[in-house]
Amino acid sequence: MRHIRTAALGAAMLALIVSACSLGGGGQASKGTIASQLVLAGPPECPERPFCLKGLTGTYGITFKEFKPTDPGGPITIEALKKGDAQVGLLFTSDPAIAVNGFVLLKDDKQLQLADNLVPVVRQAALDANPVIEDALNAVMAKLDQAALTDLNKQVTVDGKAVPEVAKAWVEAGGFSFSGGSGSVTVGSTNFYEQEILGEIFAQVLEQAGITVERKFQLGNREIVFPALESGEIDILAEYAATALEFVNAGAGEASTDPAATVVKFNEHLASRGLVALAFAAATDQNGFVVTKATADKYGLVSISDLAKPAP
Amino acid sequence: MDLLRGVATWFSDPGNWSGSNGVPWRIGEHVVLSALAVALAVAIALPAGLAIGHTGRGERIATAVAGLGRAVPSYALLILFVPLFGLGFSSALPALILLAIPPILVNTVAGIRAVEADGVEAGRGMGMTGVQVLARVELPAAMPAIVAGLRTSAVQVVATATLAALVAGGGLGRYIVDGFALQQDDRILAGAVLVAFLAIGTDRALTAAQRRFERRPGSIPIGAPGAPGAPSSPFAPPGPSAV
Structure with missing residues (x-):
């Protein structure tokens, strides 16, 4: 008799737990977010x-x-x-x-993400000597959306194509035609393939415009390359707005999710260094x-x- | 000193002792993963080792395969297994099994081969079948060598199971990987201390088991590693310093 009662109680408890679980589970599935x-x-x-x-x-x-x-x-x-x-x-x-x-x-x-839009940083002196640099790089940035940047990276890292070849095809397809340049500039990059691709694109567009371009790619990390830009060893560098701003302001937290505001702040810090950030691209790396x-x-x-x- | 104090603080924080990221749960995951890997490795390597040792066939191949198995880093296997088996223990387990097999296999083969021919011949002379010779003469004599291989495997597996955390697995490696990502040195060191203690504990427990086999009354000591004239085990059991 006692055994039967215990067994019945156990069964009832089990049924209760099972139904509670299934109810709880069901409720979550229908009411929850994606x-x-x-x-x-x-x-x-x-x-x-x-x-x-x-x-x-x-x-x-x-x-x-x-x-x-x-x-x-x-x-x-x-x-x-x-x-x-x-x-x-x-x-x-x-x-x-x-x-x-x-x-x-x-x-x-x-x-949510800080605006790490791609933006070219150029030495003011190079820009004064060749105003066409600004027009040319602005035109490149205007065409560089997220799909374009991702595809450029894919051609180099996945398809294994050479950087100059990938850049050449993209520049030709872009139909850039600038002229009136003279003298020479040096385009640099960190040892990050994405920056090298952009550096090569900058170089080819500027060469079309009649400027002699020296390439100094794969120089190292930002800690090495940015001072090289300030000292004049290189004249042009592709940067990432928010990260570069926080680099020059020593992590003051001025970068925001708004690329335009971030580039304005970036330029405030660059002016005293003889540098200028041009128009930013829609493409980001964040x-x-x-x-x-x-x-x-x-x-x-x-x-x-x-x-x-x-x-x- | 600050780091040591940080580790002490970490261990005294009750938050680190409860829940699914608490020390007891993580130790449990670590032990289950390691034990499963070693058990499955024994299930594969022991019968293979006994067959090879008894028949003398395929010994060179076994040694070569075992050597190759030891040369391939577990980390590489783990990353290769993720596309096949998915995240977590489902990739960590096969990588750890492959790590655990070589010492057990090589020690089993060597242990059986080292059994003196006199004993085997005496067994045959008494009318034992091949299986009986293996079970009653060779296996008992080779037991200390086999357990020594098991011990090497188990200590390696416990230390290496930390890698599971790299592919979203649990275990004590979680503290090391998360601590590294969050730059929390106290958490890294706490994880390392726990893994070290677990590995040392495993080593001690299996050393005790190995001694019991060596001293077991009625066992045949011929050819046992450590016995005079016996060839030394190819896998010398590592001390705690090897962890």
Whole structure:
């Protein structure tokens, strides 16, 4: 008798727990956001960083089902997306892997990321000698959108094409035609392939304009290359607005999510150094959240804020 | 000194002892992953080693394969496995199994081969079948060498299981990888200390097991490593300093 009662009580408890679990689970699935069904992959520091998970929660009100610590915009994050272990990944916005794998870069519609738009920095003296430099580089920047930059990176790092060849094709397709240049300038770059591609594009456009160009690429990191620009060893360098501003102001926190305001601030710091930042491009190289094509289609994702919408 | 104080503070913070990122949970993950890897490695390497040692066939190939296995870094295997098996333990486990196999395989083969021919012949003379000779004469005599291989494997696996954290796996490597990413030296060192203690503990436990086999009454000491005239084990068990 006692055994039967105990068994009945046990069964009742079990039924209660099972029904509670299924109710709880069901409720979550129907009421949750899209993000609550997805896994985010990013570098281990992501949960603590304002430009990563912390910002996604604070600015966008997004909470993911799970965060998986992988690598900073590297192969493990990419494989996790391809394998389906994660649906959202943090990559750099100009990473060719985005195009190669058909990932969809979600629009940062609430401007979480600082404006690391590409911007040419030129020595004022070179600009005074050849005013055509400004027109030529502005025209290049006007054509450099995100798709263009990502494709240039892909041709070099994925397809294995030579930088001068890739730059030549892009310059020819752009139909740039400037003239009236004279004398010579030196174009530099850090040892980052993206900057070398841009440096080569600058060089070819300026050569078309009649200027003799010396190339000093792969010089090292910003700590080496920027002083070379200030001392006149090089005259032109492709930079990233927010990061370069925080470099020249020693991390004063003046960079913002607005590229125009960031470039204005950048120029305030550059004037005393005999340098000037020209027009910035639409293309950026900053943190970007990507999803696979399948995930984007399934949930209709275009912007990061779409992740906060209720799940279908 | 500041760093040591930081590590002490880290260990005394109750927040680091609870939840799915707490020390007990992370140790549990680490132990489960390591134990599973070693157990599966034994399941593969022990029968293979016994067969090769007993028949004497394929010994060179086994040694070559084991040498190759030891030469390929676990980190490289781990990264290669992510596209195949996905993130976390599903990639870490096969990488650790491949790390654990060579010492067990080589020591098993060497242990069986080192059993003196007199003992084997006496067994055959008594009318034992090949399997009986293997089970009653060769295996007991080779047991200390096999356990020594197991010990080497287990210590290597416990130390290397930290790599799982690089591919979003759990375990004690989480503290080291996260600490590095967040530039928190105290967390890195705390993780390293925990891994070291776990590896030393594993080594001690298996050393005790190895001694028990060496002294077991009724076991045949012929050819046991350490016995006079016996060839030394190709895998000398590492001391704690090898961690």
